[in-house]
Amino acid sequence: MNILISNKMRNSEFMNNDIEINKALEKAEQAFEENKLIKALDLYNKVYKLSKGNDVDAIIGLALIYDYLGKSEKVKEYYKEALTIDEYEERAYYGLAAIYDDEGNYEKAIKLYNKAIYINPNYHKAYFFLANAYDVSGKKISAIETYEKLLRLNPMDFWANLNLGSIYEEENQNNLAYKKFSTALKIDPNNYLALFNMGVICYKFNMLKKAIRFYERAIGKNKDYEYSYLNLAVIYKYIDTKKGIKILSKGINNCINVDFLYYNRSCFYALINEENNACEDIIKALELYPQFLKYVLEDEELESIRELNSFKEFIKKEHRFV
Template identity: 25%
Template sequence: MDMNQRGIEAMQEGNFEEAASIFSEAIEANPNDPISYINFGNLLSAVNELDKALKFYDKAIELDEDAATAYYGAGNVYFNKEKYHEAKNKYEKALKKGLDHGDLHFMLGMSLQNIGQNRLSLPYFQRATELNEDDTDARFQYGLCLAQLDLVDEAMKQFQTIVELDEEHADAYYNLGVAYAFKEEVKKATDMLEKALNIQSDHLLAGHALKILKENKEQ
């Protein structure tokens, strides 16, 4: 087993000091290998040493400008620092360099959303759900995006899939309730909102929506 693999395993087991020691050794043994710098950057990100992590990702990119995972790691650092424009740029670079996994598409979608470009985030959330059909976080954001674009039926399909994957997803039931209310299907809307509240009794939005539905029914 090579040093990088040993370091990754130590990191996965929560032995961060051991992992740091192994990655340092790997860098000393082969200072021109970008993988060791990326791994050390991932370790530093995991312990929230974000500025230090960024230096390691930058060094990896300096050694190999096609190191897609280094751009992805740097994107995560910027996202965690709430620098969403910078995060978007790094994620786009990772995509351009050939990285195509669900987490990258999800994070690029989240970055676009955080800078107010909801419409542009839609295809990335869609791609994230295609690459990982069980990712309820990506599917939920995809559903929200569809709803914001008034694609209510398509949004409902996503929320329905979520509650099939996770019966305790209160927010998905809430959004189904809102969608049914929008379609004036009051009984179904009420059922969905009550399910949300059964799961999360302090779900303020669901409680408020249910109250409005009942008031309208009484009038």
């Protein structure tokens, strides 16, 4: 009789404990969604203690919070702990991969992303960041294959289309790049990067009027993106140099201390024999980025600028260039 009572009491304790864990877990998730990180941290710790460290959701929650707080070693500990409880916990593999990815340890990240995908073949985010890890580590073929797999799962993934198009463009597979950028623009017609990339492809296809329109639209959507000004100005470099200078000047005014815009405007000024303006710009470019000196000394367009006394005096005065 006593044993039965004892068992009933124990079962009741477990039920009450489970109810308390579920309530705390629900509150923790809500606090996390509301960006109340300290409250969420306290609640996840409560669940962790109540479950004696066996609640995977609480451990994953703790890892996510410490990730937000920039405590990467702590994050790794929690994800690894989650995997000791459940070796098929895809979120832990993905989370660990993301940490190693941020650290530039792409080899480890790639292995872990692949483990997450093995467990969940429909893990869209894992495919996306796996493809990116392949890309930045120079494994372009694997990156292409992974993005294509993701797009078979979700053809309307904007960033997958855009990133894959960029790789195709880098690999000079321009027809494929054009198709991916076109799809990206159908998904989001106002994204400045998609507009910019279409400008790049149109320029490669010698469709200059279209390239100009895309670059102008890209600038209209994001006036702080310096490469739109550069690429647009380059189109005008030899056909309307003064217009190119105006575009570069607009970029310099809208973007803060962009060294290569000064460098390029210097070259444009040199083309129309405005040597003083060219010299001022190349000095500004060198002040912002001294490593340009190597290119300045070899650039044929700047030959006359290198002979100016003002340029020579600047180089002589600046000990870092001597």
